[in-house]
Amino acid sequence: MSASPKYSVELIDGPSRVQFTSASSILRPDGYHPAGAPHLISSATAEVYGNPKATKTIRIGNGGLGPTGALRQLCLAFLGERPDLRIDWVVNHSRHTQVALQAGSIDVALTYEREEEQAAETEGWSRTMGILCHDHFIIAGPRQDPAGLRGLHGSVGRANDVEVSKVKPLSTVAFANIARSQSTFHSRGDGSATMHRELGIWDSAGVPPREQGWYKVIAGTPLAALQRAAADVAYLLIDRATFLYAHHIGAVRDVEVFVEGGSELMNTTCILVRTEERRGAVLEFVEWLQGTEAQAIIERFGKNWELGVPLVTPVSQLEVAPHGKRS
Known part of the structure; x- marks a missing residue:
């Protein structure tokens, strides 16, 4: 039986490059990535939510919700009266966010591909904790x-x-x-x-x-x-x-x-952590994201903008309400 292929990864934060090797099928050749070239994955902090001097940090990876401001609002609502905790957002697309999780560069991943999430669970390094929302x-x-x-x-x-x-x-x-x-x-x-x-x-x-x-x-x-x-x-x-x-x-x-x-x-967003994750702050955050307060934020975020349409829908609502043409 042949060994699983290994893929070279470089975790990049400014001038710093950390080498990582992954055997995950998530990085299998798919026609876009040059054969043999390392996968370049960001480990840089794009934004910090909460107290920058906090003694505890949760690093969350996502490529879609962060730029819209929705992730910021969720994180700040969770942090509330937690001055000892901050959340750092790291930007990558979905598969690279998964590999950043595997490498330990982030603690929570928000991703969009069910087959790849299942593959990570089968490989033994990731747990899918539930749905955050539907984009x-x-x-x-x-x-x-x-x-x-x-x-x-x-x-x-x-x-x-x-x-x-x-x-x-x-x-x-x-x-x-x-x-x-x-x-x-x-x-x-x-x-x-x-x-x-x-x-x-x-x-x-x-x-x-x-x-x-x-x-x-x-x-x-x-x-x-x-x-x-x-x-x-x-x-x-x-x-x-x-x-x-x-x-x-x-x-x-x-x-x-x-x-x-x-x-x-449908572009449903799921929440992932590493299989061995046991830290209370991380698991509390993951649970909160699926709870009433977070889901209410998701349900209304963007409704007060010009088009009156929420950016995404909560777990309980697959689609937005009917609306007219938007341009």
């Missing part, structure tokens, strides 16, 4: 709508002369129409949960996107990806929380949401 992917693009997504509403699209059945999810139909019209589409192409979900939709549509001239791979944060797509009049798959935050701060214009809703675009 949701959307298909957004230019108001000019060159692919004609605005009028789809369950119609049949065509991709490379292959009909996409009416029983296909609307996201698949939309991608097929983007391909048919050869409209510009942007992919982050960075190994993120967004990239992997996007490639799954292309596969469902029967389109090999990387072979198409209209398909552009432009790595960056979710917000940067949205801004670049807006500038280039391109479609993209993005999480709703980032879209709403970008609209709130005036970071994008002339971008419209064309497809949202449904299980195929």
Whole structure:
């Protein structure tokens, strides 16, 4: 029986680089990462919540909720009257957040891929503690709508002369129409949960996107990806929380949401800790995140912004309430 492959990791904090080796299948080759190159994972603190001089620290990893301010509000509410405790936020995409947890660089991981979370449990180094909230992917693009997504509403699209059945999810139909019209589409192409979900939709549509001239791979944060797509009049798959935050701060214009809703675009956030985690403060925080106070914060965060739509939904609510077109 052959040994499991090992993957080189560099944990980066400014000029500091710490070497780590992982045998986790989470880092298996997937077509975006150069073979043999180390995986570059941040261990730098992006923000500190609470007392910077606190004697105890919880390090939390996440790539999506942090930039929107939702993570900050949750952490500050938990810290409350705990002057001896602070929470440091570390930014990576979902799979790299998991590996940061494996390496001990963070204590709590908020991640988005069920198969990878199960793989980590099977490998014995991670425990999934429950759901934090539900984010949701959307298909957004230019108001000019060159692919004609605005009028789809369950119609049949065509991709490379292959009909996409009416029983296909609307996201698949939309991608097929983007391909048919050869409209510009942007992919982050960075190994993120967004990239992997996007490639799954292309596969469902029967389109090999990387072979198409209209398909552009432009790595960056979710917000940067949205801004670049807006500038280039391109479609993209993005999480709703980032879209709403970008609209709130005036970071994008002339971008419209064309497809949202449904299980195929669900982007549920789960809470992970290392298997051996026993520290009281960490486990108390994890439990609090799933409790009444935290879930109430999640339910209302963003509702007072211009569009009146919460960034994410609590555990008990899969989708946002019905609403009109947003752009």
